[in-house]
Amino acid sequence: MKTCLVVDDSRVIRKVARRILENLQFEVAEANDGAEALKSCKEKMPAAILLDWNMPVMDGITFLRALRKEDGGKAPIVVFCTTENDLAHITEALTEGASEYIMKPFDGEILEAKFSEVGLL
Numbered sequence: 718m719k720t721c722l723v724v725d726d727s728r729v730i731r732k733v734a735r736r737i738l739e740n741l742q743f744e745v746a747e748a749n750d751g752a753e754a755l756k757s758c759k760e761k762m763p764a765a766i767l768l769d770w771n772m773p774v775m776d777g778i779t780f781l782r783a784l785r786k787e788d789g790g791k792a793p794i795v796v797f798c799t800t801e802n803d804l805a806h807i808t809e810a811l812t813e814g815a816s817e818y819i820m821k822p823f824d825g826e827i828l829e830a831k832f833s834e835v836g837l838l
Contacts, residue, residue: 719837720744720761724754724780725769725798730821734767734798737825741838751775755783762789765837767828768815770799770806778813785814794835798823 721743723734735745748754752775770777784790796817797810807818816835832838
């Protein structure tokens, strides 16, 4: 079973994403911020990461840069899921190694489409 780490400081967003991803046959882990996510990735690298931008402790883009430097850290497909919708944020995320970028709010149809596009489904 494919694994996905959902990284968001909102418990509600994590739970919604978990429900959708489990219906898509993913094993789901959760992290509250980038630092927690990095620790989780060092223990077990997921196939995919659904990542928020704005979080306390370590934000999403800082996490992504750190992840890509880890052993095996270039492997996970990273999909940013955030309210940041300006071209500068999108460009920065894709330049730093994100595979896709979706806006909040999202639904199962959007997640399924994006995960299909990047070859996870």
